[in-house]
Amino acid sequence: MKRARIYHRGRDVWAQVIEGETKLRLPDGAQLPVNGAHWLPPVQRGAAVYALGLNYADHNKELGFAPKLETPLVFMKGDNCFVGHQGDTPRPANANQMHPECELVAVIGRPARNVTAEQGLACVGGYTVANDYAIREYLENYYRPNARVKNRDATTPIGPWIVDASDIPDPQNLRLTTRVNGALVQDGSTADMILSVAGLVSYLSGVTTLMPGDLILTGTPQGVHFCAAGDIVESEIEGVGKLVNHLVSA
Known part of the structure; x- marks a missing residue:
C-alpha cells in the first residue's frame, strides 16, 4: 500500500x-x-529526521574521501527543509554548485531501542524518496554538513508517498536515479550502501530510541551534477516512486 x-x-x-x-x-x-x-511532504510533524552523509563508497571516492568512514556521518534535519512532490525549491543566486542527491528514506514503524542489525528491518514501516540537495559553496566541513547546506527551507523534496515496507522485500537491491531536464545524472543501487538500512536502524537505536514516523535518509550514490534555476529534477527509486521537483530562483 x-x-x-x-x-x-x-x-x-x-x-x-x-x-x-x-x-x-x-x-x-x-x-x-x-x-x-x-x-x-509525507512527514509526520515532530518526527525526528536522521540523515546520512558519505554512506556510498562510490560517492565518497567521487568527492575524494576514503571509501568508508570509521563511524557513520549522521546529521539532523528540521521540518521546514521539506517540500512535497511537484514542489518548488529555491536556488540561491550564488549557489553555482547546488546538486541533487537521490536517497532512499526509511520510515520507522515501531519503537526501536538497542536493536540488532538482524532486527532492524522489522522496525521499518515503509519507504519513500528524498532529494537532499547539497550546496557545495556553503559547506564549512565536508564531514559535518552545516545548517546552511542541509536545513534551508524547501531544499529537501520528499515523497510522493510512503510505500509499506512489506512491498519492498529487499531495500538493499533498489536502483536509484536522478534526471535533470530528462538527462540521467545519477544512477546507483542501494546495494552499494556502506551501512545498510538494517544497520542504520541498529546503529541509531543504540544512540536514541527511534519512534514511529521517524525518518532515516540513507545517503546518495555518485553523480554530482550542478543545477540551475528552471531545472526539473526527477529522483526515482525502483519500487518506491518518482519524486519531481522544480528549481526556482530564490
Whole structure:
C-alpha cells in the first residue's frame, strides 16, 4: 500500500494511492486524480529526521574521501527543509554548485531501542524518496554538513508517498536515479550502501530510541551534477516512486 499526504479543501489529509498510482482515495472514500493533488511532504510533524552523509563508497571516492568512514556521518534535519512532490525549491543566486542527491528514506514503524542489525528491518514501516540537495559553496566541513547546506527551507523534496515496507522485500537491491531536464545524472543501487538500512536502524537505536514516523535518509550514490534555476529534477527509486521537483530562483 502507498499513502500520500495532501492538502485538500483546506485540510491536511492522508490518502491511499490506488488504481495504478492514478488516483487517491481520501479518508471519506472520495477519489481524486493524482494530477489534481496538492502534494505535501509525507512527514509526520515532530518526527525526528536522521540523515546520512558519505554512506556510498562510490560517492565518497567521487568527492575524494576514503571509501568508508570509521563511524557513520549522521546529521539532523528540521521540518521546514521539506517540500512535497511537484514542489518548488529555491536556488540561491550564488549557489553555482547546488546538486541533487537521490536517497532512499526509511520510515520507522515501531519503537526501536538497542536493536540488532538482524532486527532492524522489522522496525521499518515503509519507504519513500528524498532529494537532499547539497550546496557545495556553503559547506564549512565536508564531514559535518552545516545548517546552511542541509536545513534551508524547501531544499529537501520528499515523497510522493510512503510505500509499506512489506512491498519492498529487499531495500538493499533498489536502483536509484536522478534526471535533470530528462538527462540521467545519477544512477546507483542501494546495494552499494556502506551501512545498510538494517544497520542504520541498529546503529541509531543504540544512540536514541527511534519512534514511529521517524525518518532515516540513507545517503546518495555518485553523480554530482550542478543545477540551475528552471531545472526539473526527477529522483526515482525502483519500487518506491518518482519524486519531481522544480528549481526556482530564490
